[in-house]
Amino acid sequence: MMPLLLNSRGRHPPPAFAAADNESVHLGLVSKALVPIFLNEHTMVLHGATTADGYGKLIAWDDPEDAFERLTTRKQFLPGEGLLVLEVQARIMKLLVDCCHQILHEISAADMIGDAYAIQPEPPLKTDNDASGFASLAVMAAEAPFRLPERLDLARLESLLEAKMLAVEDHAWALREDPAYFAHEFLEVRDHRQEMLKDTQGCVHPITNRLREHRLWTRITSTILIDSYMSLETFTELHRQAQQLRILQTKYAGEISPQNDLPEEYMTALLRFRYFLEKTAKSPLERLKTAVAASPPMHKFFARVPPTDVDSTKLQIVQKAGVKVTEPEGHLIWLLQTLWDDGCNLFLVGLPRVMDELERLMQSSPEADRLISELVLKILGDLSIMAQCCRQLELYQPWAQTFEMASANHVETFKAEHMQWGKPYAQIVDAIKEQNMISAGRLAEPSGGKFAYPSHKRRTRETVEALRKAEGNLDAVWAKIDENLRDKVPEIGQSAVYSFLSTRMLRRTAEWVEPATPTADIKIMDPNLDTLNRPLSNLFLGSSPDQRQALKAQPKVKTKTKGVPSAASAALAAPDVSETKNSDPQPTFHVDARTLKVFRTIFFNPDVTSTPGSVLWNDFLHAMVSTGFRAEKQYGSVWQFSPTSLGVERSIHFHEPHPKGKVPFEVARHHGRRLTRAYGWNGDMFVLKDK
Known part of the structure; x- marks a missing residue:
C-alpha cells in the first residue's frame, strides 16, 4: 500500500x-x-x-x-x-x-x-488484483484510500447493472425452463424459511405437520415469485437509469467542471438514481432479515417464539440465551443485523462501509465465512451491487457533497415516480398472496420425484419420457401462476416481468423418434438441440395485435432431433427467439485440456462424455479467461466476466460456489445454458489445441 x-x-x-x-x-x-x-x-x-x-x-x-x-x-x-x-x-x-x-x-x-x-x-x-490474480472489488475498496480518488465511471456502472439484470433474467427463465433448477430453488428457499426454525421450547412449527404443510409450499412458491420478480423489476429500472445517466454525461461533457454547478437535467437524473437506489435496497435488506436467522448455519444462534396464531405469517425470532458466541461470530451477527434493521446505524455508517467491513470479515475469518449460506451470499451480492452504485455516486466530487441538500427539492416528485414504477409489482404481490396460491403451491412441491430431470443420461426412450414428464409438471405450475397473474394484475403489461416473458421461448424436449436406419455415420449431436420450443409464459396471449405481430416477425429456426431427422418434429418446432437472434457463425476455440474439460461439463453431452462431474471454480475461472473474458470479483459470491476479445460488449455474472470451491453438475449445466443464451455458445465450439 x-x-x-x-x-x-x-x-x-x-x-x-x-x-x-x-x-x-x-x-x-x-x-x-x-x-x-x-x-x-x-x-x-x-x-x-x-x-x-x-x-x-x-x-x-x-x-x-x-x-x-x-x-x-x-x-x-x-x-x-x-x-x-x-x-x-x-x-x-x-x-x-x-x-x-x-x-x-x-x-x-x-x-x-x-x-x-x-x-x-x-x-x-500493480492492478486491483487479489491473491488469485483476478481483479477484485474488495481489493479496490481496500486500496482506494491510498490512491487518487476515482471519478464517476458511469460506463462501469452501466456494465455492472446490465450484467446483473441479465443474470436476474436468466434466473427467472431457468425457474420456468429447468425442472431441476426449480426444485433446487424450492428446497433452498424452504431451508431458509423461519417456519423451519425450532421454537424456544425445541418444537417445530405446526405448519410443518403433514395436514398443514401445503400452506408452507404455498408460502415458498410465493417467496420464489416475489424475490425473482422484484429483482427483475429493480435491476431493469436501475440499468435503464444508468444508461440515461451515461447519455446525459456525454451530452453535457463540455459543461461539467468542478467550478460550476451540474446542468439541471443531469443533476436531477443523478438525484433520481440515488433515490431509487435507497428505496430498492430495502427489498434485499428485508430478504436478509428473513433468511439469515433461518439459514441452517445460523440455527444454533436463533430460535422462534411459539406462535399465538398457527396460520399467521408473522413470526418472532430471538437470539438463544446462553449460547457461546465467539468474537468473529458476534461481529458477523452485528454487521448483518445492522443491515437488516435498516435503522439509524446503517443510515449513519452507510451501506458501502458496512458491506466493505462484512467482506473484510468474511475473507479474514473462516469461522465467520462458514456461517454464511449460499442463499444469504446471493442476497449480499445484490446488496453489494447497490453499494457499489452508491459508492460511485459518493466519488462524484465536489458535487456529491451537495446531493443531500439538493434532493430536498425533488423528493416529492421522486416519491411519486417511485410509486408509479412500483404499481404493477404491488399488484403482483397482491395476486400471489397465500390464499390465491394454494393450487400452485401443491403443484410446485417437489416430492415424489416430480421434477427429476435426468439430463445427464444418454438419450433413450425412457430418459426422454422422464425429461418430458418433469417439464410437463413444471409447465403446470407456471400455467397456474400465470393464470392467477393474468386475472388479478391489470397493469402487468407495464412491468419488466411482462416485457421479459413476452418475447422468450422455452426449450422443451421433443418426443422420442426411433432412428429409421441406425448407422455409425450419423453425427452425435448435442442433446440440447433435441428440443421443441414454446412460449415462456402465457401472460402475453392477450396482448394487442401489434405486439403479437412483432412477436411473429421474429426469425425462425428449425430444431433437430436425435438420430435420423424427423420432418414431423421439425415442422412442430417454433422459434427460440433469444437463442437464435444472432445468426453469425460462431468461432472455434482451441483450448488446453483443463479448459476443454470445463466446457465439456457445462455443455454436457452424454454421448461424448461418459459421466458428468463437478467443476472446480478455479478451473472455471481459467476457462473463461482463456476464451477471452476478464474476470472481476464483486462482493460476496458474485463474479463479473467482461468480454475482451469476443467482439461483444455484454458482460455476465456467475456466483462462486460457497463454502466449497466446486460447481455441482446441475449448476454447471445451468451456467452452460446461460452462456448459450448470452453468446450462442455450445459444446462443439471447443476443441483441444495442438501441443
Missing part, C-alpha cells in the same frame, strides 16, 4: 484529496469520536483551490464571494470540517516525508527537493 500512497500524494496537490479525506473521517464524526470545532459565519475553501494561499482560506459570510451559499449547498466546508481535513493531510504528508527520508537516507533533505534529482515518470503500479 505504501507505494500507492507515496505515488498518489506525491504527484497530486491536496485539493484533489479534500473530499476523500473528509469522507474518511465520516465514521468518527457520526459516532462523536471526532468533534469538530465551531466557528460561526465563516466558510473554508478547499475545493477548487489553485494556490497554496487559497487552500484552506476562511471567507466570512458577509464577504461578496457567496460564502454562505457555497456552505449551505455543501460546495465548500464548515471551518471545523476543513480543519479536520487539513489535520489528516498534514499527518499523512509528515508520514510520507519521514518515510522518504528513511528510504533515501544517503541523500540530504536539501538535495532531495533540489534540482539535482529530476521528477521521474510515474511508475507502473
Whole structure:
C-alpha cells in the first residue's frame, strides 16, 4: 500500500484529496469520536483551490464571494470540517516525508527537493488484483484510500447493472425452463424459511405437520415469485437509469467542471438514481432479515417464539440465551443485523462501509465465512451491487457533497415516480398472496420425484419420457401462476416481468423418434438441440395485435432431433427467439485440456462424455479467461466476466460456489445454458489445441 500512497500524494496537490479525506473521517464524526470545532459565519475553501494561499482560506459570510451559499449547498466546508481535513493531510504528508527520508537516507533533505534529482515518470503500479490474480472489488475498496480518488465511471456502472439484470433474467427463465433448477430453488428457499426454525421450547412449527404443510409450499412458491420478480423489476429500472445517466454525461461533457454547478437535467437524473437506489435496497435488506436467522448455519444462534396464531405469517425470532458466541461470530451477527434493521446505524455508517467491513470479515475469518449460506451470499451480492452504485455516486466530487441538500427539492416528485414504477409489482404481490396460491403451491412441491430431470443420461426412450414428464409438471405450475397473474394484475403489461416473458421461448424436449436406419455415420449431436420450443409464459396471449405481430416477425429456426431427422418434429418446432437472434457463425476455440474439460461439463453431452462431474471454480475461472473474458470479483459470491476479445460488449455474472470451491453438475449445466443464451455458445465450439 505504501507505494500507492507515496505515488498518489506525491504527484497530486491536496485539493484533489479534500473530499476523500473528509469522507474518511465520516465514521468518527457520526459516532462523536471526532468533534469538530465551531466557528460561526465563516466558510473554508478547499475545493477548487489553485494556490497554496487559497487552500484552506476562511471567507466570512458577509464577504461578496457567496460564502454562505457555497456552505449551505455543501460546495465548500464548515471551518471545523476543513480543519479536520487539513489535520489528516498534514499527518499523512509528515508520514510520507519521514518515510522518504528513511528510504533515501544517503541523500540530504536539501538535495532531495533540489534540482539535482529530476521528477521521474510515474511508475507502473500493480492492478486491483487479489491473491488469485483476478481483479477484485474488495481489493479496490481496500486500496482506494491510498490512491487518487476515482471519478464517476458511469460506463462501469452501466456494465455492472446490465450484467446483473441479465443474470436476474436468466434466473427467472431457468425457474420456468429447468425442472431441476426449480426444485433446487424450492428446497433452498424452504431451508431458509423461519417456519423451519425450532421454537424456544425445541418444537417445530405446526405448519410443518403433514395436514398443514401445503400452506408452507404455498408460502415458498410465493417467496420464489416475489424475490425473482422484484429483482427483475429493480435491476431493469436501475440499468435503464444508468444508461440515461451515461447519455446525459456525454451530452453535457463540455459543461461539467468542478467550478460550476451540474446542468439541471443531469443533476436531477443523478438525484433520481440515488433515490431509487435507497428505496430498492430495502427489498434485499428485508430478504436478509428473513433468511439469515433461518439459514441452517445460523440455527444454533436463533430460535422462534411459539406462535399465538398457527396460520399467521408473522413470526418472532430471538437470539438463544446462553449460547457461546465467539468474537468473529458476534461481529458477523452485528454487521448483518445492522443491515437488516435498516435503522439509524446503517443510515449513519452507510451501506458501502458496512458491506466493505462484512467482506473484510468474511475473507479474514473462516469461522465467520462458514456461517454464511449460499442463499444469504446471493442476497449480499445484490446488496453489494447497490453499494457499489452508491459508492460511485459518493466519488462524484465536489458535487456529491451537495446531493443531500439538493434532493430536498425533488423528493416529492421522486416519491411519486417511485410509486408509479412500483404499481404493477404491488399488484403482483397482491395476486400471489397465500390464499390465491394454494393450487400452485401443491403443484410446485417437489416430492415424489416430480421434477427429476435426468439430463445427464444418454438419450433413450425412457430418459426422454422422464425429461418430458418433469417439464410437463413444471409447465403446470407456471400455467397456474400465470393464470392467477393474468386475472388479478391489470397493469402487468407495464412491468419488466411482462416485457421479459413476452418475447422468450422455452426449450422443451421433443418426443422420442426411433432412428429409421441406425448407422455409425450419423453425427452425435448435442442433446440440447433435441428440443421443441414454446412460449415462456402465457401472460402475453392477450396482448394487442401489434405486439403479437412483432412477436411473429421474429426469425425462425428449425430444431433437430436425435438420430435420423424427423420432418414431423421439425415442422412442430417454433422459434427460440433469444437463442437464435444472432445468426453469425460462431468461432472455434482451441483450448488446453483443463479448459476443454470445463466446457465439456457445462455443455454436457452424454454421448461424448461418459459421466458428468463437478467443476472446480478455479478451473472455471481459467476457462473463461482463456476464451477471452476478464474476470472481476464483486462482493460476496458474485463474479463479473467482461468480454475482451469476443467482439461483444455484454458482460455476465456467475456466483462462486460457497463454502466449497466446486460447481455441482446441475449448476454447471445451468451456467452452460446461460452462456448459450448470452453468446450462442455450445459444446462443439471447443476443441483441444495442438501441443
